[in-house]
Amino acid sequence: MKIGADISAFMDRLGHQFRRPELLLRALTHSSIGSVTRPDNQRLEFLGDRVLGLTMAEALFSADRAATEGQLAPRFNALVRKETCADVARQIGLGDVLKLGRSEMMSGGRRKEALLGDAMEAVIAAVFVDAGFDVARALVLRLWGDRVDRVEDDARDPKTALQEWAQARGQHPPHYEAISREGPDHAPVFTIEVRLESGETEQAQAGSKRFAEQAAARALLKRLETRA
Known part of the structure; x- marks a missing residue:
């Protein structure tokens, strides 16, 4: 499957070369432009949310073995919330390659927190389906970087x-x-x-x-x- 230079460059920024690039294209397709022949990213978003959640829960559980459930929960929420996902999405220029309908594009969809966060989760799912959990987990931990280490500050309301x-x-x-x-x-x-x-x-x-x-x-x- 041929892909454009922009998608190829995004895969470089993401750090994963897809064996099935159609998975990435689907992850980048917003419902505003989806159709029967062009499926959108909502199902992948559902899956990616779970892959991200398990990755972060495992990372937090291993990082602080003395932490109680009450301490871990707000840290977890800080790492998986839409704002954090959107921040990571901006970090890798995901908004530049989002496929949006005209009205969504005209209303600034490439910058919207919710759209970026959802698409980031969908991309995580695409990596998971393409290469398995270990690869997806490694990618998430690399992209989230020191957010796991400084999550105590981010977990403040x-x-x-x-x-x-x-x-x-x-x-x-x-x-x-x-x-x-x-x-x-x-x-x-x-x-x-x-x-x-x-x-x-x-x-x-x-x-x-x-x-x-x-x-x-x-x-x-x-x-x-x-x-x-």
């Missing part, structure tokens, strides 16, 4: 951390506002803005208001801490 940051400086709690809601009912994308009393703001998108609020808080907190 960002909304709580941002509120503590504001209150420590005599400010009222952060205010969250829904800016927009896009996409179909079965796959909405919410844009949320968080604002501090001192004027700093940040926006984020996710498939639920709660996740979008957390992502916005995380982004603003990261910017504030970097500036400090």
